[in-house]
Amino acid sequence: MKTLNLAAAAALGLIATMAAADGVVAPADVVFEDGAVEKSLTGAPGNAANGPDIMNKGAGNCIACHEVSALSDLPFQGTVGPSLDGAGSRWSEAQLRGIVANAKEMFYESMMPSFYKTSGYIRPGDEFTGKAASEPLPPMLSAEEIEDVVAFLMTMKDE
Amino acid sequence: MKNIYPLTAIASSFLIALSAPAKADEDAKLVVNDEIEMVTETAAPSHLEGLDTIYSGWTFRTDETQSLQMDDFDNPAFVFVDQAMDAWDKVEGSAEKSCSSCHGDVMESMKGVRAVYPKWNEEAGEVRTLVTQINACRTEQMGAEPWGYTSGKMASMEALISVPSRGMPVDVAIDGPAQSMWAKGKELYYTRFGQLELSCANCHEDNYGNMIRADHLSQGQVNGFPVYRLKNTKLNTAHARFKGCVRDTRAETFNPGSEEFIALELYVASRGNGLSVEAPSVRN
Numbered sequence: 001m002k003t004l005n006l007a008a009a010a011a012l013g014l015i016a017t018m019a020a021a022d023g024v025v026a027p028a029d030v031v032f033e034d035g036a037v038e039k040s041l042t043g044a045p046g047n048a049a050n051g052p053d054i055m056n057k058g059a060g061n062c063i064a065c066h067e068v069s070a071l072s073d074l075p076f077q078g079t080v081g082p083s084l085d086g087a088g089s090r091w092s093e094a095q096l097r098g099i100v101a102n103a104k105e106m107f108y109e110s111m112m113p114s115f116y117k118t119s120g121y122i123r124p125g126d127e128f129t130g131k132a133a134s135e136p137l138p139p140m141l142s143a144e145e146i147e148d149v150v151a152f153l154m155t156m157k158d159e
Numbered sequence: 160m161k162n163i164y165p166l167t168a169i170a171s172s173f174l175i176a177l178s179a180p181a182k183a184d185e186d187a188k189l190v191v192n193d194e195i196e197m198v199t200e201t202a203a204p205s206h207l208e209g210l211d212t213i214y215s216g217w218t219f220r221t222d223e224t225q226s227l228q229m230d231d232f233d234n235p236a237f238v239f240v241d242q243a244m245d246a247w248d249k250v251e252g253s254a255e256k257s258c259s260s261c262h263g264d265v266m267e268s269m270k271g272v273r274a275v276y277p278k279w280n281e282e283a284g285e286v287r288t289l290v291t292q293i294n295a296c297r298t299e300q301m302g303a304e305p306w307g308y309t310s311g312k313m314a315s316m317e318a319l320i321s322v323p324s325r326g327m328p329v330d331v332a333i334d335g336p337a338q339s340m341w342a343k344g345k346e347l348y349y350t351r352f353g354q355l356e357l358s359c360a361n362c363h364e365d366n367y368g369n370m371i372r373a374d375h376l377s378q379g380q381v382n383g384f385p386v387y388r389l390k391n392t393k394l395n396t397a398h399a400r401f402k403g404c405v406r407d408t409r410a411e412t413f414n415p416g417s418e419e420f421i422a423l424e425l426y427v428a429s430r431g432n433g434l435s436v437e438a439p440s441v442r443n
Binding site for chain 1: 350351352353354355356357361365366369370371372373376402405406407408409410411412
């Protein structure tokens, strides 16, 4: 699945940007407007059911910093960022997409990592090995993973 | 207009910024062996703009971990201190000398030393950490092999040398010839490294008291180093800790003993000026 996306992204780079609306938008081509991203990064709606897993482990690890009551079965939720409860009522889908893709576009100098970014780092490393890596790095979340997380966040409405 | 802050978002981040750092027990006092009263909380040194109050890492640990540091019989680090006691008297190298040949009783000669390191060494023309000083003695005074920067032998010797300074205030000089290294360390402290783009300050200045996953963030002070960690059941040097923290930002880390980490240790130590030397301390 992932390789398919990468292939699509690579292909897109070669073909004209016109095609982008139908396929995956590469990290460098994402258009932010007031911190929000209007169009789906995959051109399709995300699958909310995949959201919790992405937010719990791997490069997503959102609950390292955020509490999410809907995921209260997952232990050790962090308090660095605000609780994400009700995020789907507070923000539009486009805003959530922008926040998850690159929170620094929405929040000035945010501590939240930029999940759909591939270059412009200081001493980038090869994941958690402590060894050097050269840019462009793979984004921490794929376009599809971001859409899945956004779809899940949209289900988190105020009671 | 680049940033839109919906009201609720402002309110929630605001609350986090305002809430006082949560500690296991706000009033817990650290007295070691019913004798040495430690300053674990005090006014920040004047050079430090980002904090009003500085706290020892001890104040963020659980009651159980805290109590292990209150008595040397419970503190697992003292196994290593005993080993270093033997090393102190051991003759090594071409000069056929031991540390004690020149320095006598460690509890007398090393009193106050840990509190002022890292420190400018005039003769060598460099900032020395305790580790680089110990290795300078080994190679130049004893004609012996240097110990590895983060090796067990080195961490144990650092721990031993720290013991007679316990309870004394950290008092690292940041002016004079050390100033440029200090400034370099400060710059590193505020640099957002790696793919996570996080600086030491993001976690240890802006978010101490908060939970990051299962970890209760402290101010990342070094007054307790070397530290016995329950997690790896050994003594850990400050540079090993720095290495791990930089690695965890998905960055290319620096090597223990590198100029960057010596500068960083000097700067981080100076952020703790006024806290007591606690080394060897116990952390999770």
